[in-house]
Amino acid sequence: MSVKPRAIHFGAGNIGRGFIAPLLSRSGYHVVFTDVDKGLIDTINEEKEYGVHILDTNAAADGEEAEVQKIIHVKGVLSTTDDLIREIEHPKLKLITTAVGLPVLDKVAPTLAKGIRARRLSGGGTINIIACENAIGATAQLAEKVRAHLADEDAAWAAQHVGFANCSVDRIVPPFDDADSVLDVGVEEFFEWIVEGPSLKGAKAGRLDVPIDGMTLTDHLSAYNERKLFTLNAGHAITAYLGHLKGLATVDASIEDADIAAVVRGALHGEAGAALCRKHKFDEREHAAYIEKIIVRFQNAAVKDDVVRVGRQPLRKLGRGDRLVGPARMCTEYGVAVRHLATGIAAALWYDNTEDEQSVEMRRAVAEKGLEKYVVELTGFEEGSDVHQHILKSYKELEGWKKV
Ligand SMILES: NC(=O)c1ccc[n+]([C@@H]2O[C@H](COP(=O)([O-])OP(=O)(O)OC[C@H]3O[C@@H](n4cnc5c(N)ncnc54)[C@H](O)[C@@H]3O)[C@@H](O)[C@H]2O)c1
Numbered sequence: 001m002s003v004k005p006r007a008i009h010f011g012a013g014n015i016g017r018g019f020i021a022p023l024l025s026r027s028g029y030h031v032v033f034t035d036v037d038k039g040l041i042d043t044i045n046e047e048k049e050y051g052v053h054i055l056d057t058n059a060a061a062d063g064e065e066a067e068v069q070k071i072i073h074v075k076g077v078l079s080t081t082d083d084l085i086r087e088i089e090h091p092k093l094k095l096i097t098t099a100v101g102l103p104v105l106d107k108v109a110p111t112l113a114k115g116i117r118a119r120r121l122s123g124g125g126t127i128n129i130i131a132c133e134n135a136i137g138a139t140a141q142l143a144e145k146v147r148a149h150l151a152d153e154d155a156a157w158a159a160q161h162v163g164f165a166n167c168s169v170d171r172i173v174p175p176f177d178d179a180d181s182v183l184d185v186g187v188e189e190f191f192e193w194i195v196e197g198p199s200l201k202g203a204k205a206g207r208l209d210v211p212i213d214g215m216t217l218t219d220h221l222s223a224y225n226e227r228k229l230f231t232l233n234a235g236h237a238i239t240a241y242l243g244h245l246k247g248l249a250t251v252d253a254s255i256e257d258a259d260i261a262a263v264v265r266g267a268l269h270g271e272a273g274a275a276l277c278r279k280h281k282f283d284e285r286e287h288a289a290y291i292e293k294i295i296v297r298f299q300n301a302a303v304k305d306d307v308v309r310v311g312r313q314p315l316r317k318l319g320r321g322d323r324l325v326g327p328a329r330m331c332t333e334y335g336v337a338v339r340h341l342a343t344g345i346a347a348a349l350w351y352d353n354t355e356d357e358q359s360v361e362m363r364r365a366v367a368e369k370g371l372e373k374y375v376v377e378l379t380g381f382e383e384g385s386d387v388h389q390h391i392l393k394s395y396k397e398l399e400g401w402k403k404v
Pocket residue numbers: 010011012013014015016034035036037040079099100101102104107108132133134169170171172173174
């Protein structure tokens with residue numbers, strides 16, 4: 001039996017293979033991927049390794065090959081089988097992470113509850129669970145869903161032996177098919193994984209027994225969580241929706257468009273940024289540099305990220321606490337006028353992609369309910385309010401941006 005500490009990662013997709021597993025692996029964990037996709041799990045078990053290609057714009061411009069980091073000795077188990085429950089019982093298991101998409105946590109929760117019960121009955125030790133999804137408090141949401149499936153004695157055991165820590169996770173991992181193996185992923189060089197330290201359980205409270213190289217622990221996660229979602233993801237979404245409207249396929253091509261860049265900079269610097277600095281007392285100059293670094297990441301032509309990936313599930317992205325409406329609401333709370341964020345919200349409402357179920361549902365609702373009422377329903381901004389008026393005005397203006 002391997003003596004290495006083990007980690008199970010739910011979701012062997014882009015962020016799982018391209019970000020979380022590489023950090024776990026280089027920190028000495030044996031990584032077990034679990035996924036609903038049987039083909040993917042079979043391939044992981046056949047190949048047992050894959051490459052992470054670092055997509056660096058400067059290297060690409062100089063004609064250099066991308067650096068490839070090999071991730072070795074990985075294993076896969078299908079998430080719908082009892083093999084996964086046996087993995088959760090494993091005495092060497094220390095950590096469970098997820099990157100499956102926020103709505104999928106509903107499906108992961110009953111499996112985790114079953115695994116936690118099995119671990120208690122088999123005398124297993126303490127573990128930590130971290131949901132690496134783009135949302136504020138994703139792990140707390142998962143914890144609540146798991147507890148709903150636990151019997152009292154299992155919940156009492158979990159309260160002692162299972163740490164649920166929220167996190168903020170940042171690395172752009174686009175669709176990638178430039179390699180021979182389907183398991184290979186392409187990633188930007190940058191990454192940031194910030195985890196709520198006080199929620200972790202182990203030999204020493206507030207830290208992992210086996211630390212992860214590249215993970216930062218903090219006591220102030222909510223500030224970092226909002227900073228990332230309301231800056232990177234807000235800017236990313238606005239770039240993608242405006243790019244899509246103009247018929248552009250990638251994020252780098254979209255941010256090169258002067259009209260789009262002006263909206264993104266306006267939304268991030270003067271609006272979301274101003275509100276974040278007021279709320280969290282971020283240093284204004286440092287925050288401006290944080291924004292500009294993000295814009296350089298969007299410009300990375302080696303990443304070639306797809307606006308359709310970045311714009312996926314527009315209704316989730318238009319959620320009241322999410323990347324567009326969330327910062328707009330924070331602006332109104334902190335006395336900052338909302339203009340460019342209103343354009344971003346309007347651009348999201350224009351997002352028309354028949355292959356995206358939420359886009360289809362949203363465009364149908366715009367037609368059936370009328371834009372005025374639907375904006376109130378989605379955003380909570382009252383009809384006639386300043387932000388509501390600006391969303392409507394931008395929506396009309398953006399019609400002129402549409403590629404004919
Ligand atoms: N790609 C990025 O740049 C990036 C960066 C930061 C955070 N994230 C977040 O990470 C999460 C995953 O994003 P992604 O880009 O890796 O998506 P992805 O589609 O590439 O991967 C998701 C994986 O989850 C699997 N999955 C679906 N249902 C499952 C279930 N019930 N059990 C186990 N596995 C299941 C899918 O088969 C897929 O392999 C999302 O919440 C996203 O917001 C993504």
